[in-house]
Amino acid sequence: xxxxxxxxxxxxxxxxxxxxxxxxxxxxxxxxxxxxxxxxxxxxxxxxxxxxxxxxxxxxxxxxxxxxxxxxxxxxxxxxxxxxxxxxxxxxxxxxxxxxxxxxxx
Amino acid sequence: xxxxxxxxxxxxxxxxxxxxxxxxxxxxxxxxxxxxxxxxxxxxxxxxxxxxxxxxxxxxxxxxxxxxxxxxxxxxxxxxxxxxxxxxxxxxxxxxxxxxxxxxxxxxxxxxxxxxxxxxxxxxxxxxxxxxxxxxxxxxxxxxxxxxxxxxxxxxxxxxxxxxxxxxxxxxxxxxxxxxxxxxxxxxxxxxxxxxxxxxxxxxxxxxxxxxxxxxxxxxxxxxxxxxxxxxxxxxxxxxxxxxxxxxxxxxxxxxxxxxxxxxxxxxxxxxxxxxxxxxxxxxxxxxxxxxxxxxxxxxxxxxxxxxxxxxxxxxxxxxxxxxxxxxxxxxxxxxxxxxxxxxxxxxxxxxxxxxxxxxxxxxxxxxxxxxxxxxxxxxxxxxxxxxxxxxxxxxxxxxxxxxxxxxxxxxxxxxxxxxx
Ligand SMILES: Cc1cc2nc3c(=O)[nH]c(=O)nc-3n(C[C@H](O)[C@H](O)[C@H](O)COP(=O)(O)OP(=O)(O)OC[C@H]3O[C@@H](n4cnc5c(N)ncnc54)[C@H](O)[C@@H]3O)c2cc1C
Numbered sequence: 021x022x023x024x025x026x027x028x029x030x031x032x033x034x035x036x037x038x039x040x041x042x043x044x045x046x047x048x049x050x051x052x053x054x055x056x057x058x059x060x061x062x063x064x065x066x067x068x069x070x071x072x073x074x075x076x077x078x079x080x081x082x083x084x085x086x087x088x089x090x091x092x093x094x095x096x097x098x099x100x101x102x103x104x105x106x107x108x109x110x111x112x113x114x115x116x117x118x119x120x121x122x123x124x125x126x
Numbered sequence: 127x128x129x130x131x132x133x134x135x136x137x138x139x140x141x142x143x144x145x146x147x148x149x150x151x152x153x154x155x156x157x158x159x160x161x162x163x164x165x166x167x168x169x170x171x172x173x174x175x176x177x178x179x180x181x182x183x184x185x186x187x188x189x190x191x192x193x194x195x196x197x198x199x200x201x202x203x204x205x206x207x208x209x210x211x212x213x214x215x216x217x218x219x220x221x222x223x224x225x226x227x228x229x230x231x232x233x234x235x236x237x238x239x240x241x242x243x244x245x246x247x248x249x250x251x252x253x254x255x256x257x258x259x260x261x262x263x264x265x266x267x268x269x270x271x272x273x274x275x276x277x278x279x280x281x282x283x284x285x286x287x288x289x290x291x292x293x294x295x296x297x298x299x300x301x302x303x304x305x306x307x308x309x310x311x312x313x314x315x316x317x318x319x320x321x322x323x324x325x326x327x328x329x330x331x332x333x334x335x336x337x338x339x340x341x342x343x344x345x346x347x348x349x350x351x352x353x354x355x356x357x358x359x360x361x362x363x364x365x366x367x368x369x370x371x372x373x374x375x376x377x378x379x380x381x382x383x384x385x386x387x388x389x390x391x392x393x394x395x396x397x398x399x400x401x402x403x404x405x406x407x408x409x410x411x412x413x414x415x416x417x418x419x420x421x422x423x424x425x426x427x428x429x430x431x432x433x434x435x436x437x438x439x440x441x442x443x444x445x446x447x448x449x450x451x452x453x454x455x456x457x458x459x460x461x462x463x464x465x466x467x468x469x470x471x472x473x474x475x476x477x478x479x480x481x482x483x484x485x486x487x488x489x490x491x492x493x494x495x496x497x498x499x500x501x502x503x504x505x506x507x508x509x510x511x512x513x514x515x516x517x518x519x520x521x522x523x524x525x526x527x528x529x530x531x532x533x534x535x536x537x538x539x540x541x542x543x544x545x546x547x
Contacts, residue, residue, distance in 0.1 A: 051476075051477055052477075052479065054178070055467060055477075055479045056479075056482075058174065058463040058467075059460065059463070059482060059484055061540065061543075061544045062456060062459050062460065062484070062537070062540060062541055062544055063486075063533075063536065063537045063540045063541070064540055065536065065539050065540035065543045065544075066543065066547075072532055072536075073529065073532035073533040073534075073535060073536040073537075074533055074536035074537065074540065100498070100500070100516040100518075101486055101498070101500060101516070101533065103516070104484075104500060104501070104502055104514050104515070104516050105484065105502065107502075107514055108482075108502055108513050108514065
């Protein structure tokens with residue numbers, strides 16, 4: 021009984037997250053994503069210019085970008101620069117950035 | 127009937143409504159941003175204001191040179207790891223891709239009252255907001271005996287250009303087993319690890335061409351950026367070649383003589399076969415001419431980079447007091463984006479987001495042995511405060527050091543694309 025309730029609760033929670041994140045990051049947050057992305061542009065060049073050391077982010081899928089940023093943030097993926105950069109991004113900022121970069125052409 | 131142009135009309139309207147201080151957005155005139163200096167700060171600021179305002183703001187960039195040779199990576203040119211052409215960039219992308227009005231001229235003075243910049247050619251440009259990123263000028267007399275004349279004998283090579291090429295020629299022409307002497311500048315100066323990366327790259331060049339040569343660092347400072355990492359690297363790659371002499375040991379630089387190639391200190395007179403003397407620095411002349419300086423540098427508001435002396439003027443990069451950020455190209459580029467966002471907000475009503483800054487300085491000790499130091503920052507009450515920071519560690523694997531160097535190559539490409547594309 022208790023288990024079923026918990027499962028149902030979790031399902032609703034996941035649904036809410038799925039519904040709210042994309043709508044939020046598509047609309048108003050585009051401008052925010054663009055502003056935040058300026059910091060990234062110092063190192064992440066558009067695909068034509070980037071090499072082995074720093075990959076291009078343009079056109080990468082949202083979940084790919086979100087999970088990479090979360091891994092740097094929780095330090096499970098190693099890189100001093102990216103741990104510093106991701107360390108201060110909150111989830112709203114991560115979503116805005118992912119939506120922005122994935123919307124750019126490769 | 128004579129047709130009234132839109133500009134004439136809006137100017138007339140602005141005159142009539144001037145007393146009400148209605149912002150440009152209301153009257154429909156295109157607001158004007160003038161940027162002086164097309165380097166790390168200025169080129170970025172011009173590009174971001176133009177690109178993000180999508181034609182709603184007129185952007186004019188005043189830059190003396192037709193080609194910008196980056197100081198970043200100029201040490202790698204000294205070391206033989208880059209050719210000179212590869213660190214030169216032009217202003218084509220700013221003009222053609224972003225619609226920036228690029229004017230190659232010298233900004234001679236600023237009439238802040240009437241919001242005009244006077245050019246050496248005699249023309250002038252008016253602005254609603256002025257962004258100054260002129261970089262540095264030298265305080266030649268900070269090193270007794272040094273001058274604009276002596277700089278051809280003992281190049282500072284601290285603004286990129288012919289000085290860097292001259293220095294390289296002089297190092298290559300050194301007598302076998304001769305001395306290269308470097309005098310780093312006093313704080314604060316552009317690129318804190320720069321002199322020590324220069325030592326590393328000169329050592330790299332000499333190791334291949336003149337392995338018995340010696341490098342002597344006559345430092346006016348008791349410690350320096352990434353000191354432990356550099357000294358560890360020098361020990362590993364260039365054992366016995368480099369002597370760092372701190373001010374406690376040499377007692378101060380008493381005189382430099384470009385004809386005799388001698389540097390006199392309390393300790394001794396050092397004979398140089400080639401030398402690089404880097405004097406103390408101050409904000410570029412136009413920032414002082416605009417009157418936005420307090421002493422040698424220009425104080426700014428940490429949340430926007432607007433001058434504390436004149437809210438229509440922004441100061442970026444080396445010329446500003448952006449404590450706790452170091453004077454670096456990365457910092458200037460980061461500050462330019464905060465300023466561009468604030469300037470657009472003031473002139474077009476676009477949304478202004480909270481300032482966030484970052485910096486990373488990579489240095490190369492030897493082939494594939496790269497180190498880095500960096501931090502992220504936010505606007506504090508009185509200054510720009512550190513959020514978090516990192517630095518490379520002694521004893522890192524060769525693979526990590528190689529990856530660090532590879533990152534810097536991509537950063538160079540990313541950064542210059544971010545300035546000029
Ligand atoms: C050897 C060395 C290595 C370095 N390495 C690095 C590094 O690895 N990473 C890093 O981030 N930084 C590095 N730097 C520091 C970096 O070069 C500077 O901090 C950066 O260029 C500062 O940018 P800025 O916009 O303030 O000035 P600048 O980039 O110097 O730009 C100023 C521009 O303004 C123009 N100008 C000035 N006055 C006028 C006027 N009145 N009218 C018209 N034009 C004018 C000049 O021609 C120039 O193009 C290094 C510096 C040196 C010397």
